[in-house]
Amino acid sequence: MKAVICSKLEGPAALAVGELPDPKPGPGQVVVEVRAASLNFPDALMVRGMYQVKPPLPFSPGAELAGIVRAVGEGVERPRVGDSVIGLSGHGACAQLCVVDAARTMPLPEGIGFDDAAAFALTYGTALHALREVANLQPGETLAVLGASGGTGIAAIECGKAMGARVIACASSEEKLALCRKHGADETIDYLKEDLRARLDAIAGKKGVDVVFDAVGGPHSEPALRATGWRGRFLVIGFAAGEIPKLPLNLALLKERQILGVYWGDWTRKDPAGHARNMKDLVAWMLAGKVRPAITERVGLEGVADAIARMSDRKVLGKVVVNP
Ligand SMILES: NC(=O)c1ccc[n+]([C@@H]2O[C@H](COP(=O)([O-])OP(=O)(O)OC[C@H]3O[C@@H](n4cnc5c(N)ncnc54)[C@H](OP(=O)(O)O)[C@@H]3O)[C@@H](O)[C@H]2O)c1
Structure with a gap:
């Protein structure tokens, strides 16, 4: 698969787009074909090694995504292969395929497209x-x-x-x-x-x-x-x-x-019921037109490094969506 690869913690300039082996789901995990991911400020910190979460190198940035489940690991009952989901991956979403814990996915609500879905949960x-x-x-x-x-x-x-x-x-x-x-x-x-x-x-x-x-x-x-x-x-x-x-x-x-x-x-892990309730309310607000992510740019994997650099330079407005 194609992915944005961070192989050294030297910021967006050191990011490259390259090939990585297709990921396999571990127990409790699913592999999602990423239709859309979105960038967040923590991505800019993570590729510099300045975020509280430090994934082992090499990794791909991208903490949230929306896409279609292509494989499920041992013990996963939901979601199923073929389901459309929103996923909180922590990292790895700026790639064509991404591993997500099944518990960190939710069904893609009807009436919400992949781009909006990828740009709102976090x-x-x-x-x-x-x-x-x-x-x-x-x-x-x-x-x-x-x-x-x-x-x-x-x-x-x-x-x-x-x-x-x-x-x-x-x-x-x-x-x-x-x-x-x-x-x-x-x-x-x-x-x-x-x-x-x-x-x-x-x-x-x-x-x-x-x-x-x-x-x-x-x-x-x-x-x-x-x-x-x-x-x-x-x-x-x-x-x-x-x-x-x-x-x-x-x-x-x-x-x-x-x-x-x-x-x-941390709160979403400590209070999954509260998190589910808030997500349900947010989806209802989105369908009612009360909230709508401010997607100001859409980029491919090649545009990720530049977008993260501009985010660090205070030059991005709203949300950048990545379509791998
Ligand atoms: N506590 C949590 O659970 C939680 C969850 C998500 C995110 N966060 C944190 O919240 C912060 C904002 O995240 P975000 O995704 O909203 O970021 P963002 O979209 O990049 O927005 C950050 C804003 O900060 C302002 N800013 C001021 N000085 C800046 C500088 N030197 N570099 C970059 N931006 C600067 C910019 O607005 P102006 O130019 O108008 O000042 C910018 O719009 C991050 O630190 C992130 O890690 C925390």
Whole structure:
């Protein structure tokens, strides 16, 4: 099979497209013919050896996919050969065939195409879990999303709107903010040009921001935390800016704010029933047109290295889909 191959942890420039032996499913696993995969920020970290999960070399990037089951391993009752599925592979999806644990697949819902299906589980799953189980976001509350035009950011905007919140999208250019408005943001802030704290205060009013969804870290986290009001909740999603901020804990004491970590991948394994419920809701929202992945580019395997490089350079909007 053809695959994007990472044989040294030197970033996207060291990725190559080549031939690998067709994979065989182990016990509890299935092999999926990948019709679509999508890229996520962790792919950019993984090919540099900077992600918490470090697959043995060589490996292919790509944490999520949609496709057709071509082989099943020992003990697998579902899915069956020929079934269309969504799969969370962790890595390996940027290839023509990918091994996935059967337990990390779900049937492809009728009415959702391979591209949309490959581009929603990880980002929307993260966003909904963060806003629902971790932050307990309530209708009428104000949600500020940092890195709002990215994969998890657009998902947070749409899930926030679907949950009845007022959403303030924060990103680094007018083009990015226009995409956020298209996906439902009520207000937008360019945090490179505007004073983030002052603008959040002005928009949120006396009560302050209720929930911050921070997928960026770096210099934006502290002003966003300061803009939260009494019992505001600050969601630690990721550090796309590269810098893990160190926040003064007196900001938590004052106003009884909560700083809350989110680790969607581990939560899905610890609470499979909760994960299944969230996926069911997300599929229903997608079929009802309430959420829709912002697919801005489609590439073949040859385009993966460049897309991951641009993702690291902050040049990608929404989601990149890979059609192997
Ligand atoms: N906690 C979890 O369970 C979980 C799950 C999924 C993802 N994550 C993490 O969430 C973060 C975002 O993931 P994503 O898939 O949404 O990423 P993404 O699509 O690449 O979006 C990240 C956003 O961060 C902003 N950014 C600021 N400085 C940046 C820099 N130096 N390089 C790249 N981007 C920069 C960019 O927006 P602006 O240019 O507008 O600032 C970009 O749109 C990652 O750190 C990822 O590992 C965590």
